[in-house]
Amino acid sequence: MQxxxxxxxxxxxxxxxxITAVLSKLxxxxxxxxxxxxxxxxxxxxxxxxxxxxxxxxxxAWLYTVAKNKAKDYLKRNTLFNQKIAKQITYEQxxxxxxxxxxIEIDLSDRNITDSQLQMMFAVCHPSIPxxxxxxxxxxxxxxFGISEIAAAFLxxxxxxNKRLFRAxxxxxxxxxxxxxxxxSEINKRLENVLTTLYLLFNEGYYAAGSDVTLRKDVCLEAMxxxxxxxxxxxxxxxxxxxLLALMCFHSSRFEARIDSQGETVLYQxxxxxxxxxxxxxxxxxxxxxxxxxxxxxxxxxxxxxxYFHTIKTDTKEKWESILQLYNxxxxxxxxxxxxxxxxxxxxxxxxxxxxxxEAEKLDLTNHHLYHMLLGEMYTGIxxxxxxxxxxxxxxxxxxxxxxxxxxxxxxxxxx
Amino acid sequence: MKxxxxxxxxxxxxxxxxxxxxxxxxxxxxxxWIGGIAAQxxxxxxxxxxxxxxxxxxxxxxxxxGPYTEIKESxxxxxxxxxxxxxxxxxxxxxxxxxxxxxSVEVREIGSM
Numbered sequence: 341m342q343x344x345x346x347x348x349x350x351x352x353x354x355x356x357x358x359i360t361a362v363l364s365k366l367x368x369x370x371x372x373x374x375x376x377x378x379x380x381x382x383x384x385x386x387x388x389x390x391x392x393x394x395x396x397x398x399x400x401a402w403l404y405t406v407a408k409n410k411a412k413d414y415l416k417r418n419t420l421f422n423q424k425i426a427k428q429i430t431y432e433q434x435x436x437x438x439x440x441x442x443x444i445e446i447d448l449s450d451r452n453i454t455d456s457q458l459q460m461m462f463a464v465c466h467p468s469i470p471x472x473x474x475x476x477x478x479x480x481x482x483x484x485f486g487i488s489e490i491a492a493a494f495l496x497x498x499x500x501x502n503k504r505l506f507r508a509x510x511x512x513x514x515x516x517x518x519x520x521x522x523x524x525s526e527i528n529k530r531l532e533n534v535l536t537t538l539y540l541l542f543n544e545g546y547y548a549a550g551s552d553v554t555l556r557k558d559v560c561l562e563a564m565x566x567x568x569x570x571x572x573x574x575x576x577x578x579x580x581x582x583x584l585l586a587l588m589c590f591h592s593s594r595f596e597a598r599i600d601s602q603g604e605t606v607l608y609q610x611x612x613x614x615x616x617x618x619x620x621x622x623x624x625x626x627x628x629x630x631x632x633x634x635x636x637x638x639x640x641x642x643x644x645x646x647x648y649f650h651t652i653k654t655d656t657k658e659k660w661e662s663i664l665q666l667y668n669x670x671x672x673x674x675x676x677x678x679x680x681x682x683x684x685x686x687x688x689x690x691x692x693x694x695x696x697x698x699e700a701e702k703l704d705l706t707n708h709h710l711y712h713m714l715l716g717e718m719y720t721g722i723x724x725x726x727x728x729x730x731x732x733x734x735x736x737x738x739x740x741x742x743x744x745x746x747x748x749x750x751x752x753x754x755x756x
Numbered sequence: 757m758k759x760x761x762x763x764x765x766x767x768x769x770x771x772x773x774x775x776x777x778x779x780x781x782x783x784x785x786x787x788x789w790i791g792g793i794a795a796q797x798x799x800x801x802x803x804x805x806x807x808x809x810x811x812x813x814x815x816x817x818x819x820x821x822g823p824y825t826e827i828k829e830s831x832x833x834x835x836x837x838x839x840x841x842x843x844x845x846x847x848x849x850x851x852x853x854x855x856x857x858x859x860s861v862e863v864r865e866i867g868s869m
Contacts, residue, residue, distance in 0.1 A: 668791030
């Protein structure tokens with residue numbers, strides 16, 4: 341049984357977004373603020389009523405009933421809205437001549453809640469919206485995060501986030517984005533957009549060093565929850581979705597181990613593997629198996645494969661050979677500087693340092709601090725003078741205090 | 757950046773078929789080489805291997821088997837890369853496994869339409 345003080349925040353997290361999704365779908369995405377206001381009002385009323393009368397028997401059902409009534413009240417009160425929107429809604433629902441707001445059915449069944457949220461995901465991840473704004477909108481609409489929480493997650497201020505979300509909503513309006521599943525011919529392309537956003541959302545939580553650790557973890561969990569939601573529908577439960585969820589499980593299994601008590605990043609080789617979450621690793625393996633039907637080999641399959649091998653701490657030649665080949669394939673599908681650097685590290689483990697140095701020096705990444713960190717590592721023991729030079733360049737290029745500390749240690753080890 | 761076609765040529769390999777281990781080792785060499793080009797963000801299209809069976813059509817409906825009656829080396833495959841110059845593109849061919857089998861890599865700039 342949950343603590344009385346925790347129940348409302350908990351319900352807010354789980355139910356606010358459901359009510360918003362269902363009402364937005366009903367009203368149309370251009371009226372999303374109205375849907376959000378009604379959902380907020382519902383929780384306000386809950387906090388006032390429950391404070392005096394105590395918890396209702398079924399708090400979720402109570403919230404849904406109040407939200408339905410508020411929605412109907414809104415339609416009744418707002419004649420303009422009533423005339424323009426309600427007619428359209430009743431028309432769509434009954435295909436008969438509308439008679440007014442009384443006929444509107446507000447469907448808060450599990451099925452409609454799941455569908456509305458999934459369809460909302462496709463709307464928010466519309467290709468016309470910039471990636472950053474998609475992540476912000478997702479946190480706000482799909483995860484029920486407040487503006488200040490989103491600002492904290494992005495390490496920026498509320499005003500910036502407000503502007504960003506406002507512009508994103510304008511875009512949705514201008515492009516007449518609907519809360520619906522894309523057509524069958526479009527679904528895979530649009531699903532790719534959704535997965536990209538979820539992947540970025542997860543990374544925002546996983547890599548955003550400096551912001552609040554609990555918040556970061558919440559962002560990761562939300563990204564996983566939304567990915568999981570995609571698996572609940574036949575339309576969207578595709579192999580890349582399973583692969584992405586596997587990737588998220590493998591990564592988050594190291595969440596506790598990779599951040600120390602000061603919120604600083606702990607490097608992979610320095611992590612205490614007893615802090616790795618075995619359950620999440622098992623779940624990752626399960627989703628990985630689920631991902632292997634069909635003929636699709638997405639970048640998420642490859643990244644999940646790489647992440648899987650990182651859950652095995654023991655270094656073997658076979659492990660690094662597998663990682664190298666996965667990086668080769670990943671880079672063939674999609675280049676990224678991080679993948680190029682990591683591939684070179686795997687190459688040094690699988691084919692030896694000399695071969696890797698030769699390859700590393702072909703990479704045009706000389707203004708990237710991790711590039712010099714990598715070369716520093718590889719030259720250590722081969723040419724310590726060169727190694728020192730690269731570590732020093734790396735130190736100058738990074739702004740992160742945590743990175744600087746790590747590099748300082750490496751330099752100290754090399755100094756006579 | 758301009759696109760270049762890398763054409764792999766090799767002599768038809770006589771003798772026994774390679775063992776699975778040899779095939780595995782050869783595949784790794786190709787993957788490491790292509791992966792190295794991709795890591796430089798210079799891969800456009802990994803291309804394809806070509807099977808050895810082929811026919812050639814000549815004027816007057818003269819059809820012969822395979823291209824290698826007159827040319828000793830046949831095309832075994834191709835890859836498309838991007839580079840600033842022909843020299844840079846040629847440098848990418850370094851380490852191509854075909855060179856280790858006595859083959860060659862021909863580098864040609866792809867003309868824009």
